[in-house]
Amino acid sequence: MPELEDQLSALATAIAWPPSPPDLWGGVSRRLTEGQERGQGQGRRAPRWQTRWAFAAAAVLLIVATLLAYTPARDAIAGWLNLHTTIHRTENPPTPSPLPSGPLGARLELGTQTSLDGAQRQVGWSIVVPSSLGAPDEVYVKLPPSGPSGGMVTLVYTARPGIRTTGLTGVAVLVTEARGRINEQYFQKTLGGDVNIESVSVGGHSGFWISGQPHTFAFSDAEGNPYFDTLRLATDTLIFDNGGTLVRIEGQMSKEQAIQIARSMT
Amino acid sequence: MEGRPADDSDLIARAQRGDSAAYEEIVHRYQQIAFRTAYVVTGSAADAEDAAQEGFVKAYRALDRFRAGAELRPWLLRIVANEARNRLRSAGRRQRLELRLTEGFRPGDAAPSPEAVAVASDERRRLLEMVNALSQEDRLVIASRYFLQLSGEETAAALGIPQGTVKSRLSRALARLKARVEEAAHA
Numbered sequence: 001m002p003e004l005e006d007q008l009s010a011l012a013t014a015i016a017w018p019p020s021p022p023d024l025w026g027g028v029s030r031r032l033t034e035g036q037e038r039g040q041g042q043g044r045r046a047p048r049w050q051t052r053w054a055f056a057a058a059a060v061l062l063i064v065a066t067l068l069a070y071t072p073a074r075d076a077i078a079g080w081l082n083l084h085t086t087i088h089r090t091e092n093p094p095t096p097s098p099l100p101s102g103p104l105g106a107r108l109e110l111g112t113q114t115s116l117d118g119a120q121r122q123v124g125w126s127i128v129v130p131s132s133l134g135a136p137d138e139v140y141v142k143l144p145p146s147g148p149s150g151g152m153v154t155l156v157y158t159a160r161p162g163i164r165t166t167g168l169t170g171v172a173v174l175v176t177e178a179r180g181r182i183n184e185q186y187f188q189k190t191l192g193g194d195v196n197i198e199s200v201s202v203g204g205h206s207g208f209w210i211s212g213q214p215h216t217f218a219f220s221d222a223e224g225n226p227y228f229d230t231l232r233l234a235t236d237t238l239i240f241d242n243g244g245t246l247v248r249i250e251g252q253m254s255k256e257q258a259i260q261i262a263r264s265m266t
Numbered sequence: 267m268e269g270r271p272a273d274d275s276d277l278i279a280r281a282q283r284g285d286s287a288a289y290e291e292i293v294h295r296y297q298q299i300a301f302r303t304a305y306v307v308t309g310s311a312a313d314a315e316d317a318a319q320e321g322f323v324k325a326y327r328a329l330d331r332f333r334a335g336a337e338l339r340p341w342l343l344r345i346v347a348n349e350a351r352n353r354l355r356s357a358g359r360r361q362r363l364e365l366r367l368t369e370g371f372r373p374g375d376a377a378p379s380p381e382a383v384a385v386a387s388d389e390r391r392r393l394l395e396m397v398n399a400l401s402q403e404d405r406l407v408i409a410s411r412y413f414l415q416l417s418g419e420e421t422a423a424a425l426g427i428p429q430g431t432v433k434s435r436l437s438r439a440l441a442r443l444k445a446r447v448e449e450a451a452h453a
Contacts, residue, residue: 007390008413010390012414015394020301028319229284231284
């Protein structure tokens, strides 16, 4: 007769566990997008005087935040408030390994490398190439399940006149396109509180200029499901809706430069 | 990326950079063991599902604190089991964990191991009844170690006790179970 411990181990295959939930990830991603307000927004209601003070404090913070968004004023005010530590946003920028060889985009996990035609054959919508930048140096496509519904295409540009390459990546500009739209419910939340978001118009299309090294970004994909993605270069980013295709432009450049590239896509 | 599945450290590195697909893969990989561990702790499938979900949410937010090179599974199970215990505490109750046997092996299941065959089905049922009759503390440590097949480190994480305590608690639980088995054999 087997030892007691062997008998117990043998029972493991015969235990009737309750059926595992079929889609735990669905609930997890929902909570990740909604979680912050569930955890903090609800609960006890503060007494009236506390609320009033909270409003006053929030108003002051809002004014300071707005002033900080203007670059010329930023250093002066930050110095005045001694806020330098809070506006140096260095936590967790994507850190590609400093390998000099291999395709530029492979280390940024942009998906499978392909050609422009190859990418176009794999997605059901039209990829737009910014005419101001011309043909990309590399093209990547990311399809579901790792990419969003409808697929995602990234155009990689090495050095371009007037645009420096970014950090260790060797990349000057990344243009990422996917079918989808900005979901305002979690757009700002997933970007985090450390960034400045400014509404911009790109040839009549609405968009946002996001400055301050944004990290994570979420949008509603072609089926309306939230899709989380990393902003790869940890630089300021322009996001705009190009007629149902959400376009992201990342690179070490000014807002005007980014909008100029975006305009050449509309 | 094609072919061989990515290993945990690769998935974590990607998830730490905000790649949701990598974290989704982690959730898929560990959801079953997370759910069952939470079930052993709470004794309720609904609480277990909630605890597993919330555990994965908290783990995602804590990814930056995950030590490179550490084992992912015990780290995840510790967070999920903590969530499960929180639910017990806030509900102020403890549901009694009642384990049952499947009705034989269903077609399509993996072939039973030789050990499984060796334990005749009647004998199995009687043994499980004796485990169920043990104290909650004894039952939890036996279920974690043998039925969930958790390692010593994972059992400690699931039960929220030091690893040394797992060892001593397990040996006491086994001794008590053995006494009951022998008692039944002589009855």
